[in-house]
Amino acid sequence: MKRRSAIKNLSMAIGGLVSLPTWASGWTSQSIGQFSTLAINDEALLAEIVETIIPETNTPGAKSLKVHQFAMRMINDCYGEGAQNTLKQGLVLVNELSQQINNKTFLESNVNQRTNVLLKMNTEANPVAKQFADMIKRLTIQGYTNSEYYMVNQLKFNMAPGYYHGCVPIPR
Numbered sequence: 001m002k003r004r005s006a007i008k009n010l011s012m013a014i015g016g017l018v019s020l021p022t023w024a025s026g027w028t029s030q031s032i033g034q035f036s037t038l039a040i041n042d043e044a045l046l047a048e049i050v051e052t053i054i055p056e057t058n059t060p061g062a063k064s065l066k067v068h069q070f071a072m073r074m075i076n077d078c079y080g081e082g083a084q085n086t087l088k089q090g091l092v093l094v095n096e097l098s099q100q101i102n103n104k105t106f107l108e109s110n111v112n113q114r115t116n117v118l119l120k121m122n123t124e125a126n127p128v129a130k131q132f133a134d135m136i137k138r139l140t141i142q143g144y145t146n147s148e149y150y151m152v153n154q155l156k157f158n159m160a161p162g163y164y165h166g167c168v169p170i171p172r
Helices: 002-024 040-053 067-077 081-102 111-122 127-145 148-154
Strands: none
Touching (some): 040 081, 040 111, 040 127, 067 081, 067 127, 081 111, 081 127
16 A cells, blocks of 8 residues: 555656646746735835835835835735735825925925925824834835845845865865
């Protein structure tokens, strides 16, 4: 009986290994599908918020590295329902606060006005505004520092550090 289960397990393993390249090569960012629970204009607003936190200079900014998508994915997949509600309420508060301070929406404001809105949210008495500002700032920094661009070009990350020298005499 053990021989039959060994043959069955071996054939399953070989079948899986043969089909793995075909299955794995079919995955693209488009095939994964839409993962955002936000409306398109809210996603654009979040992109501008992360761009305000880490703007584009001689290096790419947070928006061009799609850190806003990282933040949305983290909040949707890893955080609880409270954080998801904080995200939605925080996006509304950003526009309301921008209307109060600048008399225009966050997207219509210039860089200095956007920065002032985010700084004001950090010192707001409203706990949702402060939680939103802290959460987005933390996720923006985390997403940016974990991006491929930052790891390769800024940290000089090397996947396998050191070199293999196979034929080297061993000292005695």
